[in-house]
Amino acid sequence: AQTVTQSQPEMSVQEAETVTLSCTYDTSESDYYLFWYKQPPSRQMILVIRQEAYKQQNATENRFSVNFQKAAKSFSLKISDSQLGDAAMYFCAYRGNGGSQGNLIFGKGTKLSVKP
Amino acid sequence: EAQVTQNPRYLITVTGKKLTVTCSQNMNHEYMSWYRQDPGLGLRQIYYSMNVEVTDKGDVPEGYKVSRKEKRNFPLILESPSPNQTSLYFCASSPLGQGDAKEQYFGPGTRLTVT
Numbered sequence: 001a002q003t004v005t006q007s008q009p010e011m012s013v014q015e016a017e018t019v020t021l022s023c024t025y026d027t028s029e030s031d032y033y034l035f036w037y038k039q040p041p042s043r044q045m046i047l048v049i050r051q052e053a054y055k056q057q058n059a060t061e062n063r064f065s066v067n068f069q070k071a072a073k074s075f076s077l078k079i080s081d082s083q084l085g086d087a088a089m090y091f092c093a094y095r096g097n098g099g100s101q102g103n104l105i106f107g108k109g110t111k112l113s114v115k116p
Numbered sequence: 117e118a119q120v121t122q123n124p125r126y127l128i129t130v131t132g133k134k135l136t137v138t139c140s141q142n143m144n145h146e147y148m149s150w151y152r153q154d155p156g157l158g159l160r161q162i163y164y165s166m167n168v169e170v171t172d173k174g175d176v177p178e179g180y181k182v183s184r185k186e187k188r189n190f191p192l193i194l195e196s197p198s199p200n201q202t203s204l205y206f207c208a209s210s211p212l213g214q215g216d217a218k219e220q221y222f223g224p225g226t227r228l229t230v231t
Contacts, residue, residue: 009156035219045206045222091158095218102147102166102210103174104220108158 002027004094006107013082014115020067021077021110023092031097034068034075035104039089048090051075079112087114118143122207122223129197130231137192137226139207146212148190149220152176152203159206165190166212197230204228 003026013019025034036048051059051068059066063080079086092107120141129135141148149164151174161174165184179201181193190209194201204227208220 033218043204043225045208045225047219050219095220102149102212102218102220103161103164104149104159104208106151106158106160108156 002029002094002096002105004092004105004107006090006092006110008110009108010111010113012113012115013079013086015082015084017082018078018080019082019112021079021090021092021112023075023077023107025073025075025092025094025105027073027094027096029096033095033097034066035093035095036064036066036075036077037091037093037106038086039091039109040085040087045091049077082114084114084116087112118221120207120209120221120223122205122226124226125224126227128229128231131198132196135194135197135228137194137205137207137228139190139192139223140188141190141207141209141221142188143209143211143221144187145209145221146187147218147220148184148207148209149174150180150182150190150192151206151208152201153206153225154203162192162205197228199230202228202230 032053034051038046049061067076089109094105146167150162151159153159163182165171207223210218210220
């Protein structure tokens with residue numbers, strides 16, 4: 001079974017600085033997708049960024065980028081120029097492309113605080 | 117506007133009183149799913165559906181039922197709620213099929229308290 005591990009329950013960053021959130025996963029599949037979701041205090045789940053495993057190029061969305069290391073099964077999220085609005089829970093998630101291709105497997109989350 | 121709606125958003129109930137949380141999506145998605153979120157545990161899947169009349173258990177199905185009679189609706193039923201089902205519940209939907217990564221669209225969440 002696939003698993004997703006976020007080893008940092010909490011992280012803190014100074015406003016305008018850069019922070020990296022870690023995520024590792026375990027799978028025997030070769031074709032899959034990885035996601036980072038943000039959950040602000042409103043509790044809404046917001047997609048931050050996605051990565052297709054077959055793409056070697058790391059995904060980037062404005063100030064958010066990932067470091068995808070397929071062989072190491074690592075998928076970290078880098079937030080540049082951190083803003084107060086980035087404070088939230090961040091969840092790493094895995095979706096396979098097999099029989100239950102819709103199912104998302106989540107890590108336990110990392111709570112990010114941004115200091116002014 | 118493309119969205120997933122859930123009702124109610126907040127619910128306080130008593131042990132054993134049957135309840136239903138509704139979920140509806142307007143994006144014609146085949147796939148729908150229910151998750152519960154508990155502190156320190158992340159989101160765990162309860163049930164999912166690949167299409168109308170096709171449902172299957174997720175990781176924590178005990179104490180829950182679902183049905184998928186229409187493509188847009190996927191209600192979550194608690195026949196006899198217990199305090200350990202106090203949680204934040206999310207419904208989500210996504211298209212299926214090969215191709216680009218299909219993100220899941222989440223509803224706003226339902227905060228359930230069972231006393």
